[in-house]
Amino acid sequence: MEENLLISGGTLIDGTGSPPKPNDSIYIRDGKIIALGSVKEIKEERLIAEGEEFIGIDASGKTIMPGLIDSHLHCSFDDVQSNDELFFHRDPTLVALVTAQNLKKILRAGITSFVDPDSVHGIGPALRDAVNANVTEGPRIKAGYQALLTAVGGTAGRLIPDEGTIGYAQVVNSKDEVIQWTRRHIKYGADWIKIHATGSIPGRSGELMVWSREEIRAACQAAHELSVPVMAHCREAESIQICAEEGVDLILHASFMNEAGLEAIIDNGASICPTFTFLANLADFGSKVGASPGMEDIFRGEIEQTAKMVRKAYDNGVRIIAGSESGFALTPYGHWHARELEVFVEVLGLTPIEAITTATKNGAWTMLMEDQLGTLEEGKLADLLIVDGNPCEDISILNDKNRIETVISRGQRVVFDDTWPSHDEIPGWKVGNWGDEILTWDKAYGE
Numbered sequence: 001m002e003e004n005l006l007i008s009g010g011t012l013i014d015g016t017g018s019p020p021k022p023n024d025s026i027y028i029r030d031g032k033i034i035a036l037g038s039v040k041e042i043k044e045e046r047l048i049a050e051g052e053e054f055i056g057i058d059a060s061g062k063t064i065m066p067g068l069i070d071s072h073l074h075c076s077f078d079d080v081q082s083n084d085e086l087f088f089h090r091d092p093t094l095v096a097l098v099t100a101q102n103l104k105k106i107l108r109a110g111i112t113s114f115v116d117p118d119s120v121h122g123i124g125p126a127l128r129d130a131v132n133a134n135v136t137e138g139p140r141i142k143a144g145y146q147a148l149l150t151a152v153g154g155t156a157g158r159l160i161p162d163e164g165t166i167g168y169a170q171v172v173n174s175k176d177e178v179i180q181w182t183r184r185h186i187k188y189g190a191d192w193i194k195i196h197a198t199g200s201i202p203g204r205s206g207e208l209m210v211w212s213r214e215e216i217r218a219a220c221q222a223a224h225e226l227s228v229p230v231m232a233h234c235r236e237a238e239s240i241q242i243c244a245e246e247g248v249d250l251i252l253h254a255s256f257m258n259e260a261g262l263e264a265i266i267d268n269g270a271s272i273c274p275t276f277t278f279l280a281n282l283a284d285f286g287s288k289v290g291a292s293p294g295m296e297d298i299f300r301g302e303i304e305q306t307a308k309m310v311r312k313a314y315d316n317g318v319r320i321i322a323g324s325e326s327g328f329a330l331t332p333y334g335h336w337h338a339r340e341l342e343v344f345v346e347v348l349g350l351t352p353i354e355a356i357t358t359a360t361k362n363g364a365w366t367m368l369m370e371d372q373l374g375t376l377e378e379g380k381l382a383d384l385l386i387v388d389g390n391p392c393e394d395i396s397i398l399n400d401k402n403r404i405e406t407v408i409s410r411g412q413r414v415v416f417d418d419t420w421p422s423h424d425e426i427p428g429w430k431v432g433n434w435g436d437e438i439l440t441w442d443k444a445y446g447e
């Protein structure tokens, strides 16, 4: 049954960047925010109708804030450990069922909305529709279909085939194919078009621009003609400049951005989702999970170099957006969605309130729901959290599930099970290694 909720007595962070308001209340009816203010005001102004039943929630000593929006998350990857696994071991039916289970983790962690750029077998839009139709429980979703890659590939090197589709990737081999696939993805329900502007070539260091300017332009034109925005994975300086100049709306990563890239972003009104979390987790905790050694310094360096320019972008009014890249073994669902805010405070020097805005007001932009979502204002959709503690004092508490006391999604309290959702081993789901190490004669018989 639908419940009306009156949450009172908490410190309210509205998500607009305004300072927190102590002892504030919020009234929710039919999935919408009806009123904000003191309980007295709300009652005096008769915003709660005569005889209307509601459930009172005392939030004294706690924080009331918007549900968080993670603008870069791969909900179909199931905390994947390798590209082989992702490309060759994932049955479509199982991907859909496992993803439905993972959505519960994401919601429970306080993420009431997310943007998924690309999904295995392109299930993102169908999953969004399933959640919207109440087939399965989850956050609000905006989704791309598959990422568009040139034959050079993306981050998976030679695993990307010369043509066709694999995992989350669709290979495009000419300007015409770029246009064709952009239109097809929109027909399949994509809210965003995602292009992999940079990719890695085995034996070459870093990522390289693997699209021509004309191809980028073609994708943006075809998408924009159908009122669909474009995001691009850019982990190389020149790609940022070219993508921004040719109309890409959202730059993911923006690694190694230079002055020309920044200027192009400012001039063309593009936004940036740096997605430091994956790199930060590798740099800080990679050794704990046996990640390739030597990566720590490389990723720490990428964060530091990029952060300087992202800060400059922020100071120039560029919209900076929080995205965690959850869905990999280093960024499992439900654990690190708010780490990006922590990193923004650390390396960009944002205040906690400014950092929160990147996952509230700014996230509503990537959700294409700026007028409905992201901030606690009258008339907006009621997605909010009650947090035990004050994230303005310690932003990292937003990653602590024990502190996310109540999640309200679409105006209703999310019911938490006692157990964290998880699944047992699925036959064929993971790549089986012959061994973690090479069995040399010396290893067998030596010291």
Ligand SMILES: [Zn+2]
Binding pocket: 072, 073, 074, 117, 325
């Ligand atoms: Zn990603």
